[in-house]
Amino acid sequence: MAKYGIIRMQKFHKDAILGIQKHNQREGENSKNKDIDSTRTMLNYDFVNEDKIKYHEEIKKMTATRVKRKIRNDAVLVAEFFVSASPEYMHAMSPDEQRKYFEASLDHIAGKYGQQNILYAVVHNDEATPHMHVGFVPITDDRRLAAKEFFHGKTKIRRIQDDFHNYMNKRGYDIERGEPSELQHKSVHEFKKQEREKELKHLQQLVAHKEKELQQMDNLVDLKAAPPVEIRSERRIEELCTQPIEVEAAKSVMGSKVKVEEADFHELMSLTKELQQTLAAQT
Structure with missing residues (x-):
């Protein structure tokens, strides 16, 4: 942290x-x-x-x-x-x-x-x-x-x-x-904008990683629908589909490792858009 x-x-x-x-x-x-x-x-x-x-x-x-x-x-x-x-x-x-x-x-x-x-x-x-x-x-x-x-x-x-x-x-x-x-000699306004840009960059990285992990989950679900080759493999797929995903994010002002539930994905997207709009208004 x-x-x-x-x-x-x-x-x-x-x-x-x-x-x-x-x-x-x-x-x-x-x-x-x-x-x-x-x-x-x-x-x-x-x-x-x-x-x-x-x-x-x-x-x-x-x-x-x-x-x-x-x-x-x-x-x-x-x-x-x-x-x-x-x-x-x-x-x-x-x-x-x-x-x-x-x-x-x-x-x-x-x-x-x-x-x-x-x-x-x-x-x-x-x-x-x-x-x-x-x-x-x-x-x-x-x-x-x-x-x-x-x-x-x-x-x-x-x-x-x-x-x-x-x-x-x-x-x-x-x-x-x-x-x-x-x-x-940066103003406080510039400093706040700089910090907000760091947060936006982190959220964008987090969203990109989440999208990649969700794609991997979709592939696993497709595999699950096919005849199982091995019982242990099917159980592993079930575990991956139900457990929260660990996402490694680049080090930033927000920290280096974040655990994200799948249900939070849309909220991350919303936060990213809000930050983008705020930064656009400040420019």
Whole structure:
């Protein structure tokens, strides 16, 4: 089972703040975003805020009392972490276990970047894989708004993954270090699309293997209809026709081996079509 931890960081300037507020708090975008299952939006929650907040207003309150200099128009107002884990590992956990995973992740981020700087910590359960968005206003101890003090240079960026992996392992989560994809400057949207493409590829591989196995079963059924050459062969055919099929799939984010019941075949086909439609809409 793939079980790697995921943490990504993205910086946001003034013009992007309202957009991330609407996305994180699901303000009027449910019908537009095909990644969101609106029937599950009620399962989302924020560790920091009980109710929806105005991001710009809260940022102004934080900086007005704690930042000594005038804020530049091009300043980074929010640095946001995207936290999750490989889909198979995440879905293997119960909702309560997932919550504890996100709580531990937030403890790490708050401890490293300052609890007083955390603006929100929103968990989304209404998308394909549960994940959390943690936003913090990068205010330094000497009262400056300076994201570069936290993230300047490749070494500091790389340590985001290293420190997260080490902390979560100490908290008892047996996860592998994720790829240092922050260095590629991919957006969270691109990352989600990439993960969905991996899931689609896996489903396509699974369907191909299932079709092959079903064809083999059809051939066995034809043989069963003919006069048996040997009693033991007929019994073996009966066993193959009634037992579930083991399908070896190429290693992917979903794992390396999957057992599929014959009745699930059509469901796999349906899932594959849905993922193809989603990816087509995002392109």
